[in-house]
Amino acid sequence: MNKIAIVALEKKLNIPEFMARISLLGEKYNIEFETFFYSNKDFDLYNILHRERKDVGKEFSAAFSVGGDGTFLYTSRVFAGLDIPIFGINMGRLGFNTNIEINDLEEYLKKFIDGEALFDYKALLEVDVEGENEIFTVLNEGVISHTGISRMIRMKVFLEGRSVCDFNGDGLIISTPTGSTAYNLSAGGPILHPSVDSYVVTPICPHTLAIRPYIVPFSESITVKIKESSAQPQITLDGQKVILLDIGQKISFKKSEKTVKVVRGKRSFSEILKLKLGWTV
16 A cells, blocks of 8 residues: 545535544554545646646555545545545545544445445536636536626526527526536526436526426537526536636536545445435435
8 A cells, every 4th residue: 555645615614633543543443544635626636746647646545634524625626547546535424425424434435445435436527618728527417607796697598409499587506416416406406316327407586487497318419508697607517616607608517437446335325315305204
């Protein structure tokens, strides 16, 4: 085993306690850890890793995402496609993706060292914003909206280049199964099981009852064109990066060839929903 990367948000109050535990685990199992702190201004963590992507894959055997779902999103974008497993260690509040509690960390780490850990692979989306010089990768969703309150934006949606609908509303969410329990859920969209190979397209407050959430297979690409907006249109990626848009601009979504390798926790997806959403039997 090489090194394990630790990714955490700057100024997280309970990080010192965690690092004290990590130090003991490092001595016990002869593991070297390297810690990287990010700020909310960082969308691409490579500027704090100070390494090329190919070197990250060679140097690290695993990554600890320490915090909540926000930290997990940052960590996922860095280690996506590198076959480096991520331990989602919950030190936040809701934590749909951070399914390992700090008191259980040693148990999961030992299983990983012994080759007994189980893994899940999460789908990512590639988001191509017309006019931008890079393709963005997201784990949860892309949200097309605007900066105004009580204003509408008009969009046209295409599947595989074919026009599907044209509507006014507050915005549109294009989500992965992982992201279906985030903004999509709050906007009335369905929860997708992680094994479902599909997007969910959810309108935000559409100005017609005919426009409803729509599940689209990953085999089809989605394109959204901004037609009109009474306020500044924008797209928000994973809730962490905002790009301002122009009228007539197109945004395209497709499934990425990369996946995120995650250490599987004890609970099934149904058990996680029951716990996190407060479902009762």
